[in-house]
Amino acid sequence: MTSPITVTDATFNEEVLKSDTPVLVDFWADWCGPCRMIAPVLEQIAAEQDGKIKIAKLDYDANPKTPQEYGVMGLPTLLLYKGGEVVEQIVGAKPKRALLKVIEPHL
DSSP states (O other), rough: OOOOOOOTTTTHIIIITOOOOEEEEEETTTHHHHHHHHHHHHHHHHHTTTTOOOOEEEETTTTTHHHTTTOOSSSSEEEEEEETTTEEESSOOOOHHHHHHHHGGOO
């Protein structure tokens, strides 16, 4: 069982952009209520889709460079990277079914 990994501005390039598998990056913050709501859903997806997709969490407040680079304004924002490019963007907490509907075509 795989759980979400933590990425930072320093590890983003290696963990996300150079990944062989698609990576769903959760831009979150401690003070964000919807971020806490979506966290268990992302853990379920990470476990169920192990090997097909990597789930990464990036603390918005501790790592300002990457969110700014990708124009992340609201939290939570989920960006799906495939081959180093953003292929999907989801803003706000969504139910698991809605997230899978967006993710699955890219797996």
